[in-house]
Amino acid sequence: xxxxxxxxxxxxTAVQDLSGEWWVQIDGTGAYSKISTYNTADNSSTxxxxxxTNFWSLSDTETVFGKVNVNLDxxxxxxxxVANAGTYPGGITFTVTNGKITPNGAVGPxxxxxxxxxxxxxxxxxxxxxxxxxxxxGYHRTKFVGDDH
Numbered sequence: 001x002x003x004x005x006x007x008x009x010x011x012x013t014a015v016q017d018l019s020g021e022w023w024v025q026i027d028g029t030g031a032y033s034k035i036s037t038y039n040t041a042d043n044s045s046t047x048x049x050x051x052x053t054n055f056w057s058l059s060d061t062e063t064v065f066g067k068v069n070v071n072l073d074x075x076x077x078x079x080x081x082v083a084n085a086g087t088y089p090g091g092i093t094f095t096v097t098n099g100k101i102t103p104n105g106a107v108g109p110x111x112x113x114x115x116x117x118x119x120x121x122x123x124x125x126x127x128x129x130x131x132x133x134x135x136x137x138g139y140h141r142t143k144f145v146g147d148d149h
Contacts (some may be wrong), residue, residue, distance in 0.1 A: 012038035015048040015070055016141070018077065018101050022118045023149055024055065024138030032138070032149035035118075037077075045072060050079070050096065055087065055136070056124060062088045064124075068096050075101040093125040106139035110146025115139050 001115045013019065019039060023032045034056040037048055051065035063086030068079035077099035084092045105117030119137045141148070 006011075007055075014045035015039050015072070017072070017103070018048055018070060020116075021141040022138050022142060024118065024136040025145070027135050028137040033148045035136070035138075035139075036149075040067060046070060048077065049085075050077070050082075052094065052122065055092075055134075057088060062086070064088045064092060064094070066094065068099065071140060075103070077101075081125075090126055095123045097121045108139065108144055108147035110143040111142055111144035113142045113144060113147070115142050 006044065012113050015037070015107055016039070019037050021034055021036045024035055025032055029034035036051045038051070040047055040049060046069060047067045049065055050068045051063075053063045053065060056064045063076070064084055065086050066084055068077045070077045070084060077096065079096040081093045081095055084094070098119065100119050102117040102119075104114050106115050107113065108115055117137070117139055119135075122134050122136060123131060139147075
């Protein structure tokens with residue numbers, strides 16, 4: 001008996017340069033929150049998921065995430081009135097402006113390992129201060145224990 005084995009090449013996703021877990025702070029100061037960015041099921045090169053759950057929600061059962069538009073060449077992302085695909089109550093939306101990934105633009109605070117930087121401005125529709133802009137800045141998770149918060 002013989003069998004035909006086909007080895008498929010392993011590759012990345014369309015938005016792999018923008019994807020990952022990120023530690024962010026408001027205006028680059030204060031407590032850190034983890035956010036994440038990842039590819040869509042159809043591996044779109046023009047959209048990615050932005051998960052803001054750990055930044056915006058205080059509950060383990062509420063989630064806040066949605067698809068934002070990306071520009072792979074400039075490593076930027078935006079989204080206007082992004083519908084929440086998560087479980088946060090009340091039909092929340094969020095708007096993202098000035099989203100940017102800067103390759104090798106940050107260092108882990110403990111490890112001093114070079115990593116990518118992220119920055120974005122976000123406004124949530126259910127904020128108790130209407131129109132308040134959260135200026136988030138941070139770094140790509142290095143996986144060094146000392147850099148996790």
